[in-house]
Amino acid sequence: MKISTKGRYGLTIMIELARKHGEGPISLKTIAQMNDLSEHYLEQIIAPLRNAGLVKSIRGAYGGYILSDIPSKITAGDVIRVLEGPISPVEGIEDEEPAKRELWIRIRDAVKDVLDNTTLDDLASYTGTGDGESDPYMFYI
Template identity: 80%
Template sequence: MKISTKGRYGMTIMIELAKRHGEGPISLKAIAQANGLSEHYLEQLVAPLRNAGFVKSIRGAYGGYVLCKEPSEIKAGDIIRVLEGPISIVEGMEDEEPAKRELWLRIRDAVKSVLDNTTIEDLANHTPSARDNESDAYMFYI
Protein backbone atom coordinates (compact mmCIF):
# COMPACT_ATOMS: atom_id res chain seq x y z
CA MET A 1 0.00 0.00 0.00
CA LYS A 2 1.31 3.38 -0.94
CA ILE A 3 -0.29 6.45 0.57
CA SER A 4 -0.57 9.17 -2.06
CA THR A 5 -0.27 12.92 -1.64
CA LYS A 6 -4.02 12.96 -0.95
CA GLY A 7 -3.50 11.01 2.25
CA ARG A 8 -0.26 12.72 3.21
CA TYR A 9 -1.47 16.28 2.65
CA GLY A 10 -4.86 15.50 4.18
CA MET A 11 -3.07 14.31 7.30
CA THR A 12 -1.07 17.56 7.23
CA ILE A 13 -4.31 19.58 7.24
CA MET A 14 -5.69 17.59 10.15
CA ILE A 15 -2.48 17.76 12.19
CA GLU A 16 -2.20 21.53 11.70
CA LEU A 17 -5.83 21.98 12.79
CA ALA A 18 -5.19 19.75 15.82
CA LYS A 19 -2.12 21.78 16.81
CA ARG A 20 -4.27 24.91 16.89
CA HIS A 21 -7.47 23.30 18.19
CA GLY A 22 -9.45 25.76 20.28
CA GLU A 23 -7.64 28.82 18.89
CA GLY A 24 -10.22 29.58 16.19
CA PRO A 25 -10.30 28.92 12.47
CA ILE A 26 -7.13 28.44 10.43
CA SER A 27 -7.02 29.25 6.74
CA LEU A 28 -5.84 26.75 4.17
CA LYS A 29 -3.52 29.47 2.92
CA ALA A 30 -1.74 29.51 6.30
CA ILE A 31 -1.48 25.71 6.32
CA ALA A 32 -0.21 25.67 2.74
CA GLN A 33 2.43 28.34 3.41
CA ALA A 34 3.63 26.71 6.65
CA ASN A 35 4.13 23.37 4.90
CA GLY A 36 5.19 24.46 1.41
CA LEU A 37 2.06 22.99 -0.21
CA SER A 38 -0.39 24.13 -2.87
CA GLU A 39 -3.38 25.93 -1.38
CA HIS A 40 -5.46 24.90 -4.42
CA TYR A 41 -4.68 21.22 -3.80
CA LEU A 42 -5.54 21.53 -0.09
CA GLU A 43 -8.92 23.02 -1.09
CA GLN A 44 -9.65 19.85 -3.05
CA LEU A 45 -8.70 17.66 -0.08
CA VAL A 46 -10.66 19.51 2.57
CA ALA A 47 -14.02 18.83 0.86
CA PRO A 48 -14.08 15.08 1.63
CA LEU A 49 -12.84 15.80 5.16
CA ARG A 50 -15.72 18.26 5.60
CA ASN A 51 -18.23 15.80 4.10
CA ALA A 52 -17.02 13.10 6.51
CA GLY A 53 -17.64 15.41 9.47
CA PHE A 54 -14.03 15.93 10.50
CA VAL A 55 -13.78 19.65 9.76
CA LYS A 56 -16.11 22.57 9.26
CA SER A 57 -15.55 25.87 7.52
CA ILE A 58 -16.03 29.27 9.11
CA ARG A 59 -16.75 32.09 6.70
CA GLY A 60 -15.61 35.66 6.97
CA ALA A 61 -12.49 37.78 7.05
CA TYR A 62 -11.02 35.71 9.89
CA GLY A 63 -12.51 32.44 8.66
CA GLY A 64 -10.93 29.14 7.89
CA TYR A 65 -11.33 25.60 9.15
CA VAL A 66 -11.72 24.00 12.57
CA LEU A 67 -12.01 20.40 13.73
CA CYS A 68 -15.54 19.15 14.43
CA LYS A 69 -14.30 16.74 17.11
CA GLU A 70 -11.58 16.66 19.69
CA PRO A 71 -8.20 15.66 18.19
CA SER A 72 -8.13 12.68 20.56
CA GLU A 73 -11.31 11.33 18.91
CA ILE A 74 -10.00 11.38 15.32
CA LYS A 75 -7.99 8.35 14.24
CA ALA A 76 -5.37 8.50 11.50
CA GLY A 77 -7.03 5.46 9.91
CA ASP A 78 -10.32 7.32 9.54
CA ILE A 79 -8.59 10.14 7.66
CA ILE A 80 -6.71 7.76 5.37
CA ARG A 81 -9.89 5.82 4.57
CA VAL A 82 -11.76 9.01 3.67
CA LEU A 83 -9.02 10.22 1.36
CA GLU A 84 -7.52 6.96 0.03
CA GLY A 85 -10.29 4.38 0.36
CA PRO A 86 -10.07 1.01 2.12
CA ILE A 87 -6.71 -0.05 3.51
CA SER A 88 -5.46 -2.83 1.27
CA ILE A 89 -1.96 -4.18 0.82
CA VAL A 90 -2.47 -6.46 -2.19
CA GLU A 91 -5.24 -6.48 -4.77
CA GLY A 92 -6.81 -9.87 -5.45
CA MET A 93 -5.74 -11.42 -2.14
CA GLU A 94 -8.51 -13.98 -2.40
CA ASP A 95 -6.74 -15.51 -5.42
CA GLU A 96 -3.44 -15.99 -3.57
CA GLU A 97 -2.32 -19.33 -2.15
CA PRO A 98 -3.17 -19.63 1.59
CA ALA A 99 0.36 -18.97 2.92
CA LYS A 100 0.79 -15.76 0.92
CA ARG A 101 -2.77 -14.62 1.67
CA GLU A 102 -2.05 -15.05 5.39
CA LEU A 103 1.07 -12.88 5.08
CA TRP A 104 -0.80 -10.12 3.23
CA LEU A 105 -3.62 -10.22 5.79
CA ARG A 106 -1.16 -9.97 8.68
CA ILE A 107 0.58 -6.99 7.09
CA ARG A 108 -2.77 -5.31 6.37
CA ASP A 109 -3.93 -5.89 9.95
CA ALA A 110 -0.66 -4.46 11.34
CA VAL A 111 -1.02 -1.30 9.22
CA LYS A 112 -4.68 -0.96 10.23
CA SER A 113 -3.74 -1.37 13.88
CA VAL A 114 -1.15 1.42 13.74
CA LEU A 115 -3.50 3.76 11.88
CA ASP A 116 -6.49 2.99 14.09
CA ASN A 117 -4.52 3.36 17.33
CA THR A 118 -2.94 6.68 16.39
CA THR A 119 -4.97 9.83 16.91
CA ILE A 120 -4.51 13.23 15.34
CA GLU A 121 -3.70 14.44 18.85
CA ASP A 122 -0.82 11.94 19.04
CA LEU A 123 0.57 13.28 15.78
CA ALA A 124 0.08 16.93 16.73
CA ASN A 125 1.95 16.39 20.02
CA HIS A 126 4.79 14.39 18.45
CA THR A 127 8.28 15.51 19.39
CA PRO A 128 11.21 14.58 17.15
CA SER A 129 13.36 11.65 18.25
CA ALA A 130 16.39 9.79 16.97
CA ARG A 131 14.00 7.43 15.18
CA ASP A 132 12.83 10.33 12.98
CA ASN A 133 16.26 10.37 11.33
CA GLU A 134 16.53 6.58 11.08
CA SER A 135 16.48 6.57 7.27
CA ASP A 136 19.66 8.66 7.25
CA ALA A 137 21.50 5.84 9.01
CA TYR A 138 21.26 3.71 5.87
CA MET A 139 22.11 6.39 3.33
CA PHE A 140 25.36 5.94 1.46
CA TYR A 141 26.94 8.91 -0.25
CA ILE A 142 29.47 8.49 -3.02
Protein backbone atom coordinates in the same frame (compact mmCIF):
# COMPACT_ATOMS: atom_id res chain seq x y z
CA MET B 1 -0.20 0.07 -0.02
CA LYS B 2 1.24 3.39 -0.99
CA ILE B 3 -0.13 6.58 0.54
CA SER B 4 -0.41 9.29 -2.13
CA THR B 5 0.22 13.00 -1.67
CA LYS B 6 -3.54 13.32 -1.18
CA GLY B 7 -3.34 11.21 1.98
CA ARG B 8 -0.10 12.79 3.16
CA TYR B 9 -1.29 16.36 2.66
CA GLY B 10 -4.67 15.52 4.15
CA LEU B 11 -2.93 14.31 7.27
CA THR B 12 -0.87 17.53 7.27
CA ILE B 13 -4.07 19.59 7.21
CA MET B 14 -5.57 17.58 10.04
CA ILE B 15 -2.41 17.76 12.19
CA GLU B 16 -2.27 21.55 11.79
CA LEU B 17 -5.95 21.81 12.76
CA ALA B 18 -5.24 19.60 15.79
CA ARG B 19 -2.33 21.83 16.83
CA LYS B 20 -4.62 24.88 16.69
CA HIS B 21 -7.64 23.10 18.23
CA GLY B 22 -9.59 25.44 20.49
CA GLU B 23 -7.94 28.57 19.05
CA GLY B 24 -10.51 29.18 16.31
CA PRO B 25 -10.53 28.42 12.60
CA ILE B 26 -7.37 28.26 10.52
CA SER B 27 -7.33 29.03 6.81
CA LEU B 28 -5.99 26.71 4.15
CA LYS B 29 -3.78 29.57 3.02
CA THR B 30 -2.10 29.59 6.42
CA ILE B 31 -1.65 25.80 6.40
CA ALA B 32 -0.28 25.93 2.86
CA GLN B 33 2.23 28.65 3.79
CA MET B 34 3.33 26.89 6.99
CA ASN B 35 4.03 23.66 5.11
CA ASP B 36 5.10 25.03 1.71
CA LEU B 37 2.16 23.35 -0.06
CA SER B 38 -0.22 24.37 -2.82
CA GLU B 39 -3.29 26.10 -1.41
CA HIS B 40 -5.26 25.04 -4.50
CA TYR B 41 -4.40 21.37 -3.89
CA LEU B 42 -5.38 21.65 -0.21
CA GLU B 43 -8.76 23.06 -1.30
CA GLN B 44 -9.36 19.86 -3.28
CA ILE B 45 -8.36 17.67 -0.33
CA ILE B 46 -10.44 19.46 2.31
CA ALA B 47 -13.77 18.78 0.53
CA PRO B 48 -13.87 15.01 1.21
CA LEU B 49 -12.71 15.62 4.81
CA ARG B 50 -15.58 18.07 5.28
CA ASN B 51 -18.08 15.74 3.56
CA ALA B 52 -16.96 12.90 5.87
CA GLY B 53 -17.62 15.11 8.89
CA LEU B 54 -14.01 15.29 10.05
CA VAL B 55 -13.76 19.07 9.66
CA LYS B 56 -16.16 22.00 9.72
CA SER B 57 -15.85 25.15 7.67
CA ILE B 58 -16.35 28.56 9.24
CA ARG B 59 -17.26 31.40 6.88
CA GLY B 60 -16.33 35.02 7.16
CA ALA B 61 -13.33 37.29 7.31
CA TYR B 62 -11.74 35.25 10.08
CA GLY B 63 -13.05 31.94 8.80
CA GLY B 64 -11.31 28.74 7.93
CA TYR B 65 -11.53 25.18 9.18
CA ILE B 66 -11.75 23.47 12.54
CA LEU B 67 -11.86 19.83 13.55
CA SER B 68 -15.35 18.46 14.07
CA ASP B 69 -14.23 16.62 17.22
CA ILE B 70 -11.37 16.73 19.68
CA PRO B 71 -7.99 15.58 18.28
CA SER B 72 -7.87 12.53 20.54
CA LYS B 73 -11.07 11.18 18.91
CA ILE B 74 -9.89 11.35 15.29
CA THR B 75 -7.37 8.79 14.07
CA ALA B 76 -4.92 8.76 11.20
CA GLY B 77 -6.96 5.80 9.91
CA ASP B 78 -10.08 7.97 9.72
CA VAL B 79 -8.25 10.48 7.54
CA ILE B 80 -6.47 7.96 5.31
CA ARG B 81 -9.65 5.96 4.64
CA VAL B 82 -11.54 9.09 3.55
CA LEU B 83 -8.78 10.18 1.19
CA GLU B 84 -7.28 6.88 0.02
CA GLY B 85 -10.07 4.33 0.40
CA PRO B 86 -9.84 0.95 2.12
CA ILE B 87 -6.52 -0.04 3.66
CA SER B 88 -5.14 -3.04 1.81
CA PRO B 89 -1.58 -3.90 0.73
CA VAL B 90 -2.79 -5.80 -2.36
CA GLU B 91 -6.03 -6.26 -4.28
CA GLY B 92 -7.66 -9.66 -4.71
CA ILE B 93 -6.48 -11.17 -1.43
CA GLU B 94 -9.24 -13.77 -1.66
CA ASP B 95 -7.67 -15.18 -4.84
CA GLU B 96 -4.26 -15.80 -3.26
CA GLU B 97 -3.03 -19.16 -2.03
CA PRO B 98 -3.58 -19.57 1.75
CA ALA B 99 0.02 -18.83 2.85
CA LYS B 100 0.23 -15.60 0.84
CA ARG B 101 -3.31 -14.60 1.80
CA GLU B 102 -2.35 -14.93 5.47
CA LEU B 103 0.73 -12.72 4.93
CA TRP B 104 -1.31 -9.99 3.19
CA ILE B 105 -3.94 -10.11 5.92
CA ARG B 106 -1.29 -9.80 8.64
CA ILE B 107 0.31 -6.83 6.86
CA ARG B 108 -3.10 -5.19 6.36
CA ASP B 109 -4.01 -5.70 10.01
CA ALA B 110 -0.67 -4.32 11.22
CA VAL B 111 -1.08 -1.16 9.12
CA LYS B 112 -4.70 -0.77 10.26
CA ASP B 113 -3.61 -1.18 13.88
CA VAL B 114 -1.02 1.60 13.61
CA LEU B 115 -3.36 3.97 11.77
CA ASP B 116 -6.35 3.27 14.02
CA ASN B 117 -4.34 3.66 17.23
CA THR B 118 -2.60 6.89 16.24
CA THR B 119 -4.74 9.94 16.96
CA LEU B 120 -4.35 13.46 15.66
CA ASP B 121 -3.50 14.41 19.23
CA ASP B 122 -0.58 11.94 19.14
CA LEU B 123 0.67 13.37 15.85
CA ALA B 124 0.17 17.03 16.79
CA SER B 125 2.06 16.67 20.05
CA TYR B 126 4.82 14.40 18.72
CA THR B 127 8.33 15.68 19.45
CA GLY B 128 10.49 12.71 18.44
CA THR B 129 14.22 12.93 18.27
CA GLY B 130 14.41 11.43 14.79
CA ASP B 131 17.09 8.93 15.81
CA GLY B 132 14.85 5.99 14.93
CA GLU B 133 15.44 4.39 18.32
CA SER B 134 12.90 6.39 20.28
CA ASP B 135 10.50 6.91 17.39
CA PRO B 136 7.27 5.09 18.34
CA TYR B 137 5.76 5.68 14.88
CA MET B 138 8.57 4.20 12.79
CA PHE B 139 7.84 0.64 11.77
CA TYR B 140 9.99 -1.61 9.63
CA ILE B 141 8.35 -4.43 7.74
